Amino acid sequence: MTLSDDELVARSMGGDAESFNQLILRWERPIYALAYRVIGREEDARDVCQETFLRAFRALPGFKGQAKFSSWLYRIALNLCRDWIRRQRRAPVMQMPEGVDPGDLAAERGPVESIEDLVSRRELSAVVEDAMALLPEEQRTAIILKEYHGMTFQEIAEMQGCPLSTVKTRLYQGLTVLRRHLEKNGQMTPQLVKRS
């Protein structure tokens, strides 16, 4: 039987560490993905992910359940990402992609995807990552929460502590910058735009 987040939280608050481990198992991938997309570094994203769960575990007795557990986790993770960005302000937020690594390709090559497809997918991923790095932190975070975590405008507004209209503006401006960058890099052609 699969327990809900609320049930697992209640058990964890009662001292059942294994229930909290189930919550970690359930949410570590999304939290890691969020951290990676916001800060752009694998190692640091993993650290942020771990720290998020540590803080959540410590603060669990104070969790009143006013928000969803996942929203609470996202908020902790975003705060940690913000701290990380503040610390790294002088350094570039994102690592510029340095091309496709054949070693990684060899390790990732699966039986169904051809190496050419894999190369183009990796290139596209790198271009998108590159484009996302151009956005201001608020716009990038809004797009990440919307596109990759399926949050509503209202949830993003609460997460970012801003009005709903600001969230929409951030999304629109962010998408516009991304569109221009992707067009410039040949990832979006006028034909593609008109066809879809």
Next chain:
Amino acid sequence: MSQTYTCGDHGALVSYLYDECEPHERRAISAHVAVCGTCAEELTSLGATRELLGAWSPPDAQLGFRVVSDAPRSNILKPSRWWQQPMPAWAQAAAAAAIFATGVTLGALRGTDAPGATAGPQPASGMLAGTNTAAVTPGDLSALERRLRAEMSQMRTATTTGTSPATASAGDAQMLERVRAMIQDSEQRQQRELALRTAEVVRDFDAQRRVDLTRIERAMGQMDGTTGVEVEQQRQMLNYLMRVSQRGQ
């Protein structure tokens, strides 16, 4: 929002794009887009941008975090106190040397305070401190007491038999000479032991350094091997890519 949509209302356009608007808003925007080419094109290009965003996936990472401690939450992952941390080898050697030096100093001070404590055969330079302590047994002490009593009775006899002051001063000089000799012996013994202990500490430190160096060399060798394998894999992959690209041409 009003029942009609006007160009430039980006917020409404975004709501429509993400399908997060009221039905009447949706109807109004759909009606507008059907007749406005600019808005239609913008909406389409934003949708295409969203599609491309799906290509961005974070790299796989080894996660699998777990709560492993049953300790109270306030104790989790706190840095350990400095006195709980293991002491490095150099600090252990330094502490041992400091303790030994303190012991030597105290021993030297006691040696000068206790006359006759070093009387008798001295231990060989290679003997340990424990052997030296064992040399002062109750038997030795009682022998020393007997000897001192005998000397005192001799002095008393000499005084009562009316020995001259010159004889008495000669006896004092002898006693002084013996005390000096004893002090000198004690100092020499302590110096030998100090040299021995220092040599032992240096030898242990050197041995530990050699062990550490060997470990580091072994680890570096493993890393070299791993890097070599990776370079070889990359070379093979590049060759494969070259062959594939040439075949395509």
